[in-house]
Amino acid sequence: xxxxxxxxxxxxxxxxxxxxxxxxxxxxxxxxxxxxxxxxxxxxxxxxxxxxxxxxxxxxxxxxxxxxxxxxxxxxxxxxxxxxxxxxxxxxxxxxxxxxxxxxxxxxxx
Amino acid sequence: xxxxxxxxxxxxxxxxxxxxxxxxxxxxxxxxxxxxxxxxxxxxxxxxxxxxxxxxxxxxxxxxxxxxxxxxxxxxxxxxxxxxxxxxxxxxxxxxxxxxxxxxxxxxxxxxxxxxxxxxxxxxxxxxxxxxxxxxxxxxxxxxxxxxxxxxxxxxxxxxxxxxxxxxxxxxxxxxxxxxxxxxxxxxxxxxxxxxxxxxxxxxxxxxxxxxxxxxxxxxxxxxxxxxxxxxxxxxxxxxxxxxxxxxxxxxxxxxxxxxxxxxxxxxxxxxxxxxxxxxxxxxxxxxxxxxxxxxxxxxxxxxxxxxxxxxxxxxxxxxxxxxxxxxxxxxxxxxxxxxxxxxxxxxxxxxxxxxxxxxxxxxxxxxxxxxxxxxxxxxxxxxxxxxxxxxxxxxxxxxxxxxxxxxxxxxxxxxxxxxxxxxxxxxxxxxxxxxxxxxxxxxxxxxxxxxxxxxxxxxxxxxxxxxxxxxxxxxxxxxxxxxxxxxxxxxxxxxxxxxxxxxxxxxxxxxxxxxxxxxxxxxxxxxxxxxxxxxxxxxxxxxxxxxxxxxx
Ligand SMILES: Cc1cc2nc3c(=O)[nH]c(=O)nc-3n(C[C@H](O)[C@H](O)[C@H](O)COP(=O)(O)OP(=O)(O)OC[C@H]3O[C@@H](n4cnc5c(N)ncnc54)[C@H](O)[C@@H]3O)c2cc1C
Ligand code: FES
Numbered sequence: 001x002x003x004x005x006x007x008x009x010x011x012x013x014x015x016x017x018x019x020x021x022x023x024x025x026x027x028x029x030x031x032x033x034x035x036x037x038x039x040x041x042x043x044x045x046x047x048x049x050x051x052x053x054x055x056x057x058x059x060x061x062x063x064x065x066x067x068x069x070x071x072x073x074x075x076x077x078x079x080x081x082x083x084x085x086x087x088x089x090x091x092x093x094x095x096x097x098x099x100x101x102x103x104x105x106x107x108x109x110x
Numbered sequence: 111x112x113x114x115x116x117x118x119x120x121x122x123x124x125x126x127x128x129x130x131x132x133x134x135x136x137x138x139x140x141x142x143x144x145x146x147x148x149x150x151x152x153x154x155x156x157x158x159x160x161x162x163x164x165x166x167x168x169x170x171x172x173x174x175x176x177x178x179x180x181x182x183x184x185x186x187x188x189x190x191x192x193x194x195x196x197x198x199x200x201x202x203x204x205x206x207x208x209x210x211x212x213x214x215x216x217x218x219x220x221x222x223x224x225x226x227x228x229x230x231x232x233x234x235x236x237x238x239x240x241x242x243x244x245x246x247x248x249x250x251x252x253x254x255x256x257x258x259x260x261x262x263x264x265x266x267x268x269x270x271x272x273x274x275x276x277x278x279x280x281x282x283x284x285x286x287x288x289x290x291x292x293x294x295x296x297x298x299x300x301x302x303x304x305x306x307x308x309x310x311x312x313x314x315x316x317x318x319x320x321x322x323x324x325x326x327x328x329x330x331x332x333x334x335x336x337x338x339x340x341x342x343x344x345x346x347x348x349x350x351x352x353x354x355x356x357x358x359x360x361x362x363x364x365x366x367x368x369x370x371x372x373x374x375x376x377x378x379x380x381x382x383x384x385x386x387x388x389x390x391x392x393x394x395x396x397x398x399x400x401x402x403x404x405x406x407x408x409x410x411x412x413x414x415x416x417x418x419x420x421x422x423x424x425x426x427x428x429x430x431x432x433x434x435x436x437x438x439x440x441x442x443x444x445x446x447x448x449x450x451x452x453x454x455x456x457x458x459x460x461x462x463x464x465x466x467x468x469x470x471x472x473x474x475x476x477x478x479x480x481x482x483x484x485x486x487x488x489x490x491x492x493x494x495x496x497x498x499x500x501x502x503x504x505x506x507x508x509x510x511x512x513x514x515x516x517x518x519x520x521x522x523x524x525x526x527x528x529x530x531x532x533x534x535x536x537x538x539x540x541x542x543x544x545x546x547x548x549x550x551x552x553x554x555x556x557x558x559x560x561x562x563x564x565x566x567x568x569x570x571x572x573x574x575x576x577x578x579x580x581x582x583x584x585x586x587x588x589x590x591x592x593x594x595x596x597x598x599x600x601x602x603x604x605x606x607x608x609x610x611x612x613x614x615x616x617x618x619x620x621x622x623x624x625x626x627x628x629x630x631x632x633x634x635x636x637x638x639x640x641x642x643x644x645x646x647x648x649x650x651x652x653x654x655x656x657x658x659x660x661x662x663x
Contacts (some may be wrong), residue, residue, distance in 0.1 A: 004376035006349040010173040024139075032168025037348025045352065045436055045462075046333035051583040056435050057354075058333040060581070062340025062621075063162070065321045066153065067615035068581060079302065082344075097433070 017072055018088035022047070029086045036062070036081035039092070047071045047081060051097040071095050122147050122500050124533040125312035127525075128295050130476060132252045133161015134514045135316030135506025135521035137189045142525025143200040143315075148532055151309055152193075152202060153297060155209045155395055159193055160186070161319055162339065163514040165346040179346050179371060181407075182514070206295040208307065211642040215499070216294055247267050284313055284501040284531045292501050298642060306648040313501045313532055314480075315524050316489065317517075318473040318641075320507040322359070323623050325569050326587070328430040328577045334437030338368040338467035351377050353462035357440050359383035359428040360467040362563045363513070366411035368465055373418035380459050382420050383442050385427045385449075385566045394558035401555050416517050426567050429456060431464055440464050449567030468565045470511040471623070476642035477504055484635050493539065493546070495524035503528050512556035519549040569626055579628065580621040582614025589626045612636070615643070 007014070015031040020038065027042040036059045039047055046056035048070050060068040062082050069081040074091050077099025086092075124147060129140045130502035132154035140150045152159070158166045164186045167173040177183040189191055284292075291310040299305035322337040329335065336344075338358060343587060344350055355378045358369040369382045391398060398405060415422060429441045440490075444455035477489040482497035482504070484490055489504040497504050505524040506517035522545045530537035539546065573579070575588035593599040593608040602618075602625045605611055611625050612618030617638050626633040 004374075006345055006351055006375040007177070008169075009175070009178045009375050010167060010349055011175040011178075012349055013172040013174065014581065015170045015172065020531075030171060032170030033348050033350065037344055037350040040344065040352055041350045042347070050584055055331060055584075056333050057331065057581075058345065059336055060340060061321060061337050062343040063321060065616060065621050066581065070615070076302070082340075083155075084302070 018086070020086050020088070020090040020092055023094055024090045029088075029090075031086075033086060034082055035071055035073060035079070035084045035086055035090075035092055038086050039081065046094075047092070048095045049097065054096075070099065072099060124529065126151065126291070126310075127313050127315065127528050127532060128153060128311035129307055129315040129525075130154070130213070131161065131277065131319055131508075132156065132159040132204065132206075132294065132508065133317060133319050133506060134163055134185075134189070135319070135508075135517035135519065136315065137162065137193060137520030137576065138518045139315045139317055139503070139505055139525035140521075141192045141196060142522045143523075143529040144196040144199075144531075146526065146529035148201070150196070150202045151311070152204045153208045153210055153295060153309060154204070154206060157206050159190065159204060159206075161517075162343065163517075164189070165183050165343055167347060167349050171185065171349055171529065173349065176346075179375070185514075185518070205297075205309070207302050208299055208643045210295055210297045210476060211640045211644050212296045213316075213480050213502075214294040214296060215480060216292055222296070225601045238488075241360035242373060244428065277415045284528075293366060298644065298648065299357055303642065304645055309463070313528050314503070315495075315521075315528060316477050316482075316497075316504040316508055317506045317521055318476060318508045318525075319517075320511060321619065322364075322467045323469045323471050324466055324620065324628065325623075326577055326579050326624050327428055327569075327572050328574050329432055329437075329440075329577050330466070330579055332431050332433045332437045333435070334462050335431050335461070335464045335466060338362075338364050338465040339470075341463070341465040342368045342371055345371055345375055351375055351463075352465075354378060355380050355461045356463035356465055357381050357383060357428075357442075357459055357461045358465045358539055359440070359442065361385045362467055362469045362566055363408075363559055364470070365465055366408070368467075369420050370411055370414045370418065372463075373420055374414070377463070379418065379420040380461050381442065382415065382422045383426045383428055384422065384424045384649070385445060386563045387445075387447075390468060392504055392561045394562060397558040400551065404555060408537040414562075427451065427572075428464070428466060429572055432458075437462055437464055445566050449569075451566075451568075451572065468623075469563065470507060471619075472508045472511065473641070474508060474635045475638045477502070477508065478536055478637050479639065479641070487633060487635055491520075494527035494537065495520055496527065507607065510553070510556070512552055516549065516552040519545045519552065523549065544589065573628075579624050580609070580611035580614065580618075582616050582620070583610040583612075585609045585611040585621075587628065594629050599629060602626050602629060602634065602636075605629050 017028045020025050020029045029038040045058045049083045057068045059082050061068045064083045070078050071081045072093040072095045073079045126149045127143050129152045132152050135321050138151045144150045291312050293311045293314050295309040299307050316401050322339040335663045357380050358365050369379050373379045419530050425445045426442050431444045432439045439458050439460045441456050443451045443456050446452050447631045472488050480499050482499045488510040489508050490616050491504050491509050495503045503524040505520035523542050526542050527537050573587040577587045579587050579590050589609045593605045599605045605625050618636050
């Protein structure tokens, strides 16, 4: 099995995978990976719908600047998937609109 | 790096330096200062040192050959080993996962803000230890977490007054002041960024780097469309590929390493679409020829592109990204000499990933919050990398986009200058002549590169009326055009007020270039109050209250 993958290329020997759920479906997660990297590795590229038009969004800048990758993790909305690491058993959910389904957790003072 | 000239030998430490950013610039600054006896705290949002260029895979991924994804690994090894050495010696503390939202200037600090004890723990936060649960409102010292208060990063009564004549011209002496430190660096801790922490410092180096600029085009909000640097970051940090078939497009020197990186990691790169005209390089031949190393670097990327069979379409641009819920294909087209799409040259390429970028923008929020002067889009600095606010230096891409090597040179100079001035002496620039020389050369090179890699002049003509310009507030091009053409807006601020473009989560970081372009006005720094979104609870709690709270443990 010598497929070219990033893990093979970097000769990674990750710790034991754990499991998280995305909208109720179980997906494997490698320790150290962010929510965004975990979802990508499961072939998922969208985990948010926008407030106005309900358009799907996923990761865009990859470094915490654009806020396009917002997601709900364990009932907390507006988490940036590209910065947030996963923990075993995390419940990740598609965030609809401003994420009012869960605790908002972010009173942005600006 | 070699031993410091005039290495610190006295009995009073010269005060503390907080370096914000652990990329090439921040690490070079921290090492240069620490090697000269300054106690340095490096504060960075990431879990590991390296910044964008040297972004490392998370430790738990157990990468044994991370260098396979990197260039100039030797330099990284020197930085990494230097950092480890200084941390072991107790001269550098590295605070990871600390998102700085504001740097506050504290006047002549009041006595009660100072703590008389120094936490014993040093360098203990290198692996993000504070994430283990600092109470809200807790504070961090240069070396350890001090719940419930702010403490200064140096022993009290150090850094006795120094001869005023030592400091030169525009910036007064920044030597450690006996009245207490002059800055409080406010950060939010951990991935959720809700715990407030503060670090006190006598001087600050801003080495916050930059982020990528992307100009809009139809379909750019589809999942599967990412920034080129973002793709690189996910690859280097998460060891993950976005999809199977990628197109890399836009303009700039970053596109080549991204295409090479994706291809090496197993993606099929269906095209590298670069809008710049190779002939434009001819106009800068003299400058480019003065940089054989850089040319060799470019040739190396070109060879790897060939090896991975990545087709290069230069003087082409992305016209549209297609798909319903996710990216399925892109249309590219050739550009004419005026920078307009040549009709009839459109070509559709199936792909599930589009990595796109049009250059970089510097992070200037912290500098602006401090009141530092800005030159165009960059933090303005003098020959010593000093901003016009005493005690504040800036280095790396925050002061102008120019790549990792330039960031290293600037960081090195900033660290040496800060070390000297914290001790109350004027530095001798001859001591860093080599770094200054390469800075000059690399700035010239960057200017030539930035002149060649410009987005197509008529990019805005490709925008449909319903193409979103502001991704956060979902403002379409038609609204911006209306604000400009019918309502008479002539600057980005007015467009913002009329359309809400730039008022959303990202505070205009993603759309400001596009709005300026559509409004036909100059792109300016946005003067955002804070560098990160701040929970209201943190804002409501004044620093002094934190400082005066008795330690809870
Ligand atoms: C996503 C991305 C990927 C890139 N990849 C490459 C590449 O592969 N090859 C290449 O040649 N160039 C790349 N670049 C260009 C790169 O920016 C520079 O070449 C180089 O890394 C600049 O060094 P620096 O030290 O100035 O800044 P950076 O390396 O960007 O380091 C800045 C550091 O500051 C931290 N920071 C910023 N703001 C804050 C804050 N408010 N609080 C706390 N910490 C903060 C960041 O976490 C980061 O670690 C990339 C740029 C981006 C944006
Ligand atoms: S992708 Fe931009 S913030 Fe996460």
